[in-house]
Amino acid sequence: MINHQHAKLHQVAVHKVGNKGLNEEIVFSKNTIPLEDDNTNQLLLKYFLGSFSGEEAFEFFHESDLELNESYSFASKIFNNKNSLFAQSKSFAKHLHLCSEHPKIKNGELYVAYFTGVMLDDEHKDVVGIFKSESKEDFLKVEQNGEYFEINADEGISTKKLDKGCLIFKTEEAEGYKVFIIDNLSKFGEAQYWKTDFLKVKPCSDKYHHTKDFLSITKNYVTKQLTEDFEVNKSEQAAILNRSMEYFKSHDNFDKKEFEEEVFQDPGVIKSFRKYDDEYRENHNIELEDEFEISPEAVKKQARIFKSIIKLDKNFHIYVHGAQDMIEQGVDKDGRKFYKIYFEKEM
Numbered sequence: 001m002i003n004h005q006h007a008k009l010h011q012v013a014v015h016k017v018g019n020k021g022l023n024e025e026i027v028f029s030k031n032t033i034p035l036e037d038d039n040t041n042q043l044l045l046k047y048f049l050g051s052f053s054g055e056e057a058f059e060f061f062h063e064s065d066l067e068l069n070e071s072y073s074f075a076s077k078i079f080n081n082k083n084s085l086f087a088q089s090k091s092f093a094k095h096l097h098l099c100s101e102h103p104k105i106k107n108g109e110l111y112v113a114y115f116t117g118v119m120l121d122d123e124h125k126d127v128v129g130i131f132k133s134e135s136k137e138d139f140l141k142v143e144q145n146g147e148y149f150e151i152n153a154d155e156g157i158s159t160k161k162l163d164k165g166c167l168i169f170k171t172e173e174a175e176g177y178k179v180f181i182i183d184n185l186s187k188f189g190e191a192q193y194w195k196t197d198f199l200k201v202k203p204c205s206d207k208y209h210h211t212k213d214f215l216s217i218t219k220n221y222v223t224k225q226l227t228e229d230f231e232v233n234k235s236e237q238a239a240i241l242n243r244s245m246e247y248f249k250s251h252d253n254f255d256k257k258e259f260e261e262e263v264f265q266d267p268g269v270i271k272s273f274r275k276y277d278d279e280y281r282e283n284h285n286i287e288l289e290d291e292f293e294i295s296p297e298a299v300k301k302q303a304r305i306f307k308s309i310i311k312l313d314k315n316f317h318i319y320v321h322g323a324q325d326m327i328e329q330g331v332d333k334d335g336r337k338f339y340k341i342y343f344e345k346e347m
Contacts, residue, residue, distance in 0.1 A: 002054030002167070002180065003119035007127075009035060009045055011082070012113040013089035017132070021101035026093050032086050047159040048113060048129050052167055052180050054120060055297045056208055058201035059176035066176055070095045071199050075128045075168045075177065078114065085114055085128075092130060099197040108134035108163070118169070120178065125169045132164040132194075133157045164194050178204065205287065211248065211298035213286050218244045218263075221276045229272045240264065248299045256290040 013032045018024020035041050060072035067073055074088045074095070089112035096110055113129040137158045143150045165182040172178055179201050183194050195201060203209040222240050226232055243263045248254070260270045281288060331337050 001119075001121065002049075002052050004045065004049040004052075004115075006117045006119070006124075007045060007049060008116050009041055009048070010114045010116060011035075011085045012044065012111055013086050015089065015093040015110050016107065017093050017096050017100065017110045018107040019100050019103070019105050020097050021103055021105070024107050026097050028090055028093065043159055044113075047157075047162065048111070048131055048165065049115070049118070049167070051162045051165065051182050054180060055301070056180070056212075057204040057206060058179040058181060058195075058199075059172070059204050060179060060200060061176055061202045062200065069176075069200050071130075072176060076173070078112075078128050079126065079170050079173075082114055085112060088112070096132070096198050099193045102193055105193060106134040108132050109157075118167070120169050120171070123171075125171055127170065128168040130166040130168070130199075131162060134163045166199055176201075206295075207293040208295040208298045210288055210292040211254070211295040212302060213288055214254065215244070215248065215298070215302045217277055217280050217286075218273075220280065221273055225272070225276045226269070230269065245299075245303060248294055249303075251294055254292050254294050 011032050012035065014029055016027035018026060035044075060066065060069045060075075062069040062072075071092070074091045078085050078088050089110075092112050093110050100107075109132065111129070111131040111133075113131070115127040115129060117124055118127045119125070135158075136155045138153060138155055141152050141154055143152065161184060162182055163184055167180045169178040169180075179199065181195055181199065181201065203213075219241065222237055222244070226237065226240070240263060244259075247259055247262055260273065264270045264273055280286070
């Protein structure tokens with residue numbers, strides 16, 4: 001987990017980076033930003049660090065040589081010589097500009113900052129931060145002029161939410177550092193440019209990603225492949241999903257064989273799942289052990305999208321949390337499909 005309670009901001013450089021695909025240029029600053037004002041300093045710390053929780057870690061990578069990853073190389077030079085931050089901030093800006101060719105990518109300010117005293121897993125670390133502000137908000141400014149007041153409209157950056165951000169911790173350098181990412185704006189095709197093109201990172205091989213990846217594989221199998229291989233109804237699918245989530249909530253450590261027996265139960269389904277699991281890992285380049293420590297943070301996050309819902313036309317949704325024996329499915333004499341639900345008391 002990340003704790004920035006005692007963090008200090010030492011340097012920050014800002015440049016304006018346009019969309020290269022739209023022939024927008026880079027506007028370089030001539031110096032770093034002065035940080036003498038304590039109030040501004042605290043606002044910047046909150047803006048830059050406040051959105052990071054430290055749940056999902058990544059690392060820089062390159063297909064042939066890690067040193068050829070531009071963002072890794074620039075960050076390494078800053079860690080080796082803090083005085084090089086301004087020069088390397090220009091390198092970051094040039095690299096981001098080259099990656100900004102999708103027509104939906106917005107121009108904005110790129111910040112490169114250096115922090116000390118940021119806690120990661122109870123250890124103080126130096127951090128290089130890279131941030132980009134793309135969205136602006138209108139605000140009103142009230143000014144007093146003698147006995148009169150004036151209200152002026154202006155445009156600025158909200159410190160409540162970071163658009164794009166990256167924290168690079170000075171740890172595990174040989175493996176590509178520990179990197180944490182935020183991207184609150186890109187949702188579609190342009191989403192690749194910040195994480196994949198500009199930073200070029202991959203998930204760390206840790207308990208968070210192991211838990212997240214296996215739950216994703218299970219959910220995809222139950223919702224997409226299971227019905228192809230077997231005759232199962234929605235309530236049976238919901239029961240398997242609930243058993244899957246319950247396993248991860250009730251165990252500290254994952255054992256694949258134990259999981260398959262508790263969740264899928266039927267030998268034929270287990271065989272089908274193993275085939276799907278192998279193919280999914282190969283197609284998505286996922287490396288997973290058959291035993292690993294379960295991450296409660298990943299389970300909690302996945303539980304939000306692991307809902308077992310039976311959708312009936314456009315009229316009804318049934319949320320199933322368990323007790324499959326309390327649900328019956330059938331067809332009446334007129335050919336209408338129905339679910340019969342038993343319960344002890346109305347909540």
